[in-house]
Amino acid sequence: MTAPAVASLAAPASAGAAGGRPPKLAPWRRRERMIGLAAVAPAIVLVIGFMIYPVCYAVWISFNKTNGLNFDFIGLGNYTKLLADPLLHKVFLTNIIFLISVPLVIVAALVCSVLLYERIRGWKLFRVLFFVPNVLSTAVIGLMFKSLFSYRGPVNAAIVAAGGTPIDFFSSAGTSIAVIIVALVWSGFGYQTLILLSGLSSINPEIFEAATVDGAGWWKRLWYITLPNIRGVVALVSILNVLYTFTALFGFIFVMTAGGPGYDTTTLDYLIYTLAFSSSRLGEGSALAVMVFLLIGGLTLIQLRFFRATEDD
Amino acid sequence: MKRTRIGAIVVAAGLVAGLAACSAGDDSGETTLTIWDGGLLTKKTDDGAIADNSFLNQVATQFEEDNPGVKVDIVTTSGDIAQDGAQFQAASIAGNGPDIRVGYTGGNTVDYSDFLLDLDGTFSDETLSDLTGWNTVRKGYTEDGALLALPYGGGSYFYVFYNKALAEEAGLDLSTPPATWEDLVSLGEDALGKTDAVPFWTPNQEGYVGAWVMAALVGGELGPSAFTDMYNGDIAVDDPAMVKAYKAYSELYSKGLTNPDAGSVGNADLLTGFVQGNGVFMISGAWENGALQEAMGEDAGVFPIPMLDGAQYPSTIAGGPNVAVSITNYSKNQDLAKKFLNKLAEPATIDQYVELFQTEPSNSAQADTSVITNYYLKSEAEYVAAAEDVVYPFDNVMPQSVIDLFYKVNATVYTGQTTPEDAVSQLQAAYDSETAG
Numbered sequence: 001m002t003a004p005a006v007a008s009l010a011a012p013a014s015a016g017a018a019g020g021r022p023p024k025l026a027p028w029r030r031r032e033r034m035i036g037l038a039a040v041a042p043a044i045v046l047v048i049g050f051m052i053y054p055v056c057y058a059v060w061i062s063f064n065k066t067n068g069l070n071f072d073f074i075g076l077g078n079y080t081k082l083l084a085d086p087l088l089h090k091v092f093l094t095n096i097i098f099l100i101s102v103p104l105v106i107v108a109a110l111v112c113s114v115l116l117y118e119r120i121r122g123w124k125l126f127r128v129l130f131f132v133p134n135v136l137s138t139a140v141i142g143l144m145f146k147s148l149f150s151y152r153g154p155v156n157a158a159i160v161a162a163g164g165t166p167i168d169f170f171s172s173a174g175t176s177i178a179v180i181i182v183a184l185v186w187s188g189f190g191y192q193t194l195i196l197l198s199g200l201s202s203i204n205p206e207i208f209e210a211a212t213v214d215g216a217g218w219w220k221r222l223w224y225i226t227l228p229n230i231r232g233v234v235a236l237v238s239i240l241n242v243l244y245t246f247t248a249l250f251g252f253i254f255v256m257t258a259g260g261p262g263y264d265t266t267t268l269d270y271l272i273y274t275l276a277f278s279s280s281r282l283g284e285g286s287a288l289a290v291m292v293f294l295l296i297g298g299l300t301l302i303q304l305r306f307f308r309a310t311e312d313d
Numbered sequence: 314m315k316r317t318r319i320g321a322i323v324v325a326a327g328l329v330a331g332l333a334a335c336s337a338g339d340d341s342g343e344t345t346l347t348i349w350d351g352g353l354l355t356k357k358t359d360d361g362a363i364a365d366n367s368f369l370n371q372v373a374t375q376f377e378e379d380n381p382g383v384k385v386d387i388v389t390t391s392g393d394i395a396q397d398g399a400q401f402q403a404a405s406i407a408g409n410g411p412d413i414r415v416g417y418t419g420g421n422t423v424d425y426s427d428f429l430l431d432l433d434g435t436f437s438d439e440t441l442s443d444l445t446g447w448n449t450v451r452k453g454y455t456e457d458g459a460l461l462a463l464p465y466g467g468g469s470y471f472y473v474f475y476n477k478a479l480a481e482e483a484g485l486d487l488s489t490p491p492a493t494w495e496d497l498v499s500l501g502e503d504a505l506g507k508t509d510a511v512p513f514w515t516p517n518q519e520g521y522v523g524a525w526v527m528a529a530l531v532g533g534e535l536g537p538s539a540f541t542d543m544y545n546g547d548i549a550v551d552d553p554a555m556v557k558a559y560k561a562y563s564e565l566y567s568k569g570l571t572n573p574d575a576g577s578v579g580n581a582d583l584l585t586g587f588v589q590g591n592g593v594f595m596i597s598g599a600w601e602n603g604a605l606q607e608a609m610g611e612d613a614g615v616f617p618i619p620m621l622d623g624a625q626y627p628s629t630i631a632g633g634p635n636v637a638v639s640i641t642n643y644s645k646n647q648d649l650a651k652k653f654l655n656k657l658a659e660p661a662t663i664d665q666y667v668e669l670f671q672t673e674p675s676n677s678a679q680a681d682t683s684v685i686t687n688y689y690l691k692s693e694a695e696y697v698a699a700a701e702d703v704v705y706p707f708d709n710v711m712p713q714s715v716i717d718l719f720y721k722v723n724a725t726v727y728t729g730q731t732t733p734e735d736a737v738s739q740l741q742a743a744y745d746s747e748t749a750g
Contacts, residue, residue: 067402067406067427068402068405068406069405069406069427069428070427150574150577150578151572151573151574151577151578152574166573168573168574168576168577169577170518170574170576170577171574171575171576171577171728172730258518258519259721260518260576260721260724260725261576261577261724261725261728261730262721262722262724262725262730262731263721264730273399274717277398277399277400277402277403278395278396278398278399278713278714278717279713279714279717280402280424280425280713280714281714282406
């Protein structure tokens with residue numbers, strides 16, 4: 001049954017290479033292609049309509065001074081203005097600080113996934129508990145942490161009970177960012193734990209058994225077997241978290257600090273929103289969105305290269 | 314193959330039908346007039362729903378009765394000025410915003426002029442001469458600017474409220490309001506440590522309290538046109554009066570006269586905290602009148618924010634027309650919306666608003682003053698009548714991006730994270746950037 005198909009596939013390739021007229025496809029192949037195209041058509045329409053078109057439109061807007069209705073083409077004006085704006089530099093640095101959450105999430109997720117993998121007592125319950133933050137919306141998590149760390153909240157009550165002085169966590173940059181990072185880690189580590197756990201599950205258990213027989217302890221097994229075998233998954237988790245830090249902090253910031261005090265906790269995604277909608281500077285907002293898109297694209301490529309290089313080593 | 318084709322056609326038809334079902338068609342024959350309000354003309358119940366006795370709901374019901382086949386749909390928006398503006402702009406760009414928008418006068422309306430209908434010709438000459446406040450909703454704040462909204466109500470002004478019991482406990486004599494800002498600060502110093510409350514309860518995370526104080530203090534220094542002159546570039550935003558006012562206002566925090574978490578407590582806690590006895594004084598506006606009377610009866614007092622010692626305009630009160638009702642230029646029901654605005658503009662309807670809200674007097678010359686029953690509004694009306702000058706605030710006039718920054722720096726200047734000089738220079742730069750092109 002397969003022989004004729006191979007022959008029919010090989011023939012057009014050689015004909016095409018020789019510059020001749022490509023032979024007609026068999027009717028059943030054409031039908032198959034049509035059905036295939038029809039099957040993916042809705043997805044293509046959705047991708048074009050909801051991804052490619054908006055991205056292209058955002059790029060176009062970024063070359064204009066506009067409030068969404070009136071357009072005045074200014075070329076790279078929005079980009080040069082933004083790049084020279086000290087506020088953007090400050091906000092970018094704030095985002096870099098938020099990257100502290102990436103290793104914290106990975107370490108927390110790694111510890112939890114290894115513990116779940118080793119089926120510690122109550123692992124089934126913990127597996128559910130770790131995932132609970134993922135079913136809560138960002139707004140709910142934000143409000144929860146805002147209440148916890150408010151001046152009259154439980155954390156300060158504990159500090160006072162221990163003889164300390166209450167701290168106004170959200171009135172200074174350092175403590176505000178710290179609380180948001182804690183919220184980020186808490187909300188994110190459960191999902192990353194499951195991803196890492198799936199990576200761990202793909203390791204052949206016989207390797208662990210052999211290592212145990214050879215006298216390798218828990219740390220050695222972790223260091224020499226577990227981590228090298230899930231390097232790819234760790235890379236994925238790392239990339240996801242970096243992307244998340246640059247694109248998905250909006251909800252936390254919006255609910256917990258509104259970017260304040262001043263602009264101390266304003267992140268790039270929050271600034272895009274502020275520029276585009278609050279300040280009616282849609283062109284600048286779009287230009288910043290394009291820059292963030294390029295930035296995270298670049299960061300992803302760098303991370304992929306880094307992990308490939310370490311894999312090759 | 315035939316079956317596959319038929320299957321594909323059926324799927325495609327299903328998709329088209331499904332998408333068509335998502336469209337905004339209305340087969341009931343009813344015309345819906347959609348109004349967005351952030352709580353300026355409606356009141357919310359404790360669970361966040363619109364109260365049945367809300368002013369706008371009552372007018373909507375009357376309008377529906379007068380116009381069979383018309384349904385008025387009132388949508389409540391967040392109430393946060395910046396969020397409301399952002400939401401309205403986003404919806405307007407998409408063309409699916411409301412028919413009528415209830416917003417604030419000044420920049421909050423003028424900045425969205427691209428989405429609003431010019432209402433010149435909508436109101437009769439009688440209505441135009443009967444009501445006040447038209448210039449606060451005209452483009453450029455000039456007589457010949459496009460009319461972008463109906464100004465609603467006589468205006469809200471900024472005041473210092475005080476808890477009578479706590480003031481007495483602290484030994485303060487408030488039989489005569491403090492004559493200057495310095496006297497007020499001095500009263501706060503006297504009250505410090507005398508009660509469990511802080512002298513000034515100041516939830517200032519959003520910087521609104523700062524906006525009210527700055528309006529009053531700068532108005533006292535530069536006069537009633539201080540901020541409209543700034544808007545037109547006749548007075549610099551970084552005028553020394555701004556620095557002086559910021560310094561005076563931030564003293565409340567630096568002298569330990571406010572709650573230490575002033576920078577992180579939001580405006581939503583302002584009245585609640587005051588009613589709970591968190592502070593002897595609270596700086597806010599007349600919009601608190603109704604809820605304050607409900608919660609405290611006549612156990613609080615009120616006086617205007619006093620000016621700085623040596624102010625050139627010592628008898629100034631800050632505030633002005635607050636509510637603006639606009640029609641969007643993409644509304645498909647513009648004639649109906651105009652009819653609704655004319656209904657709102659009737660003196661009897663405004664009296665109804667005053668009676669229900671008790672936050673501001675009517676802006677109609679034919680107003681029935683007997684509808685004012687609120688203890689605080691009565692006192693405030695006397696202060697407004699006695700004031701020689703009224704200053705329209707910074708955040709009612711300036712471009713939205715400058716207003717956003719103003720709120721931010723108000724919060725950080727207060728807690729000492731930004732210096733007054735730095736704050737005004739940032740504001741000047743933002744204004745320059747906004748007006749450059």
